[in-house]
Amino acid sequence: MILFYAEHAIVVLFKKYLSVLQQIYHEVLILDLEYALDKKVEQDLWNYCFKNYIVALQNHAKDKKHNGIQVQSRLSWFLDCASGFYLSLLQEICSVFNLDLPFMRHDSLFGFKKYNDNVVINKPERNSCYYICQHCLVHLGDVARYRNQMVQAESFYRHAVALGASSGHPYNQLALLEASRCDRLSTVFYYTRSIAVSHKFPAAITNLANTLLKCTKTELPTEGGKMVVSEYEAAFLQLHALLYLSQDVAGAMKVLQSLTHCLTPLIATQEFSSWKLVQMVVITIFMFNEAEGKSLEVKKILSEYITGFLNALFVPLYTVTGESVLDYFGLPAVKVLLSWLKCEPNVVNLLNRPHLWRGICKLLNSLRASYSITPINSINAALPEDYDLQGFLPLDPVLSSLNFGGEKVNEETAKKLRAFRLIKFGEWLASTCECKPIYIR
Numbered sequence: 001m002i003l004f005y006a007e008h009a010i011v012v013l014f015k016k017y018l019s020v021l022q023q024i025y026h027e028v029l030i031l032d033l034e035y036a037l038d039k040k041v042e043q044d045l046w047n048y049c050f051k052n053y054i055v056a057l058q059n060h061a062k063d064k065k066h067n068g069i070q071v072q073s074r075l076s077w078f079l080d081c082a083s084g085f086y087l088s089l090l091q092e093i094c095s096v097f098n099l100d101l102p103f104m105r106h107d108s109l110f111g112f113k114k115y116n117d118n119v120v121i122n123k124p125e126r127n128s129c130y131y132i133c134q135h136c137l138v139h140l141g142d143v144a145r146y147r148n149q150m151v152q153a154e155s156f157y158r159h160a161v162a163l164g165a166s167s168g169h170p171y172n173q174l175a176l177l178e179a180s181r182c183d184r185l186s187t188v189f190y191y192t193r194s195i196a197v198s199h200k201f202p203a204a205i206t207n208l209a210n211t212l213l214k215c216t217k218t219e220l221p222t223e224g225g226k227m228v229v230s231e232y233e234a235a236f237l238q239l240h241a242l243l244y245l246s247q248d249v250a251g252a253m254k255v256l257q258s259l260t261h262c263l264t265p266l267i268a269t270q271e272f273s274s275w276k277l278v279q280m281v282v283i284t285i286f287m288f289n290e291a292e293g294k295s296l297e298v299k300k301i302l303s304e305y306i307t308g309f310l311n312a313l314f315v316p317l318y319t320v321t322g323e324s325v326l327d328y329f330g331l332p333a334v335k336v337l338l339s340w341l342k343c344e345p346n347v348v349n350l351l352n353r354p355h356l357w358r359g360i361c362k363l364l365n366s367l368r369a370s371y372s373i374t375p376i377n378s379i380n381a382a383l384p385e386d387y388d389l390q391g392f393l394p395l396d397p398v399l400s401s402l403n404f405g406g407e408k409v410n411e412e413t414a415k416k417l418r419a420f421r422l423i424k425f426g427e428w429l430a431s432t433c434e435c436k437p438i439y440i441r
Helices: 002-031 033-038 041-062 068-096 126-146 150-163 169-180 184-195 203-215 229-246 249-268 274-290 296-319 322-327 331-343 346-350 354-370 393-399 411-431
Strands: none
Touching: 002 033, 002 041, 002 068, 033 041, 033 126, 041 068, 041 126, 068 126, 126 150, 126 169, 150 169, 169 184, 169 203, 184 203, 184 229, 184 274, 203 229, 229 249, 229 274, 229 296, 249 296, 274 296, 274 331, 274 393, 296 331, 296 346, 296 354, 322 354, 322 411, 331 346, 331 393, 331 411, 354 411
């Protein structure tokens, strides 16, 4: 009984001092945000006032020596406190610094009062305000994830991405979320997104390596056998893991042969979603860029994979007629990959295969015959796949010219706009590329 009261007193005292520390960090962030960010106050706030205690409670909850129900109750209470703190901080930041965000409208719209006018506040840069808002959103997502509220966590993370697509932190958290769902392809995709941005998240490099290491241990079907989607994704990740981690060219070649053999029937029966195809394209682009400075054999294998991937996507086009080509589920992935080739024209020479150019010609001719009206009013609008790739450095020369702030285009306009951009790529390929693989009549 004495031990119980002693422990209770310690917990009460701890909560008191923790609350005081939270308030101090809170005041510094509001009164002098630039100073606070320079001293990494926002990181100390999360680590010392929330994360460390959350991790400790999670570990205690797993330990059979402790009262699991009591610890779990304390953890739930503290997660509620953390969520309330960051929601309140986010609202206050928007109020004090006069921010009107799409998901957090200005409080004056609801008749709320402004922050105390008698308090002197050092006005920060606008980008600093957006950064701290993104920081709050990321940790609101973390708290929701700790509560197993995965849909809410994803919503917070995506709001954080929308606020600053060039920051790697929210992508890393989305990767953690996908890892908890056992979706390894999406996990690797978001880790690559977290790295290939202007402000990469350092921990994502280690996280990516650890995830890919697990992929090298996956057992694949026997060579020449058929694959289902999950097996193909596992083989795809193993290919990249072998090249990225150890430059195992011999092992990668064996996997490549299986991938090339199995992809065409999976595409023909539409086993993949458009989004999964885009994810595979983005991962491959990332790995190709990361191969800079490595063995030439690594780039050769990646080039072979890209060629086989495009060929598999082009095969169904030989049976498609009329405007139905605009509905082809593989077009978003084709457009992303060809956009990258325009950013990296030297890669075109590595893909110099006659059957590949025949496939591109078939696609372009089908697209040109499928519609006659160019969507002039939406000429610079972002397509659905573009929104998911904002900030991705390998595609920056293409994405930087697009308008992400306007109203999203409808489905029909998106189809025509995608076709228009693919045809423009064909014109570029015919006129600019040294190997002149195709020509325009």
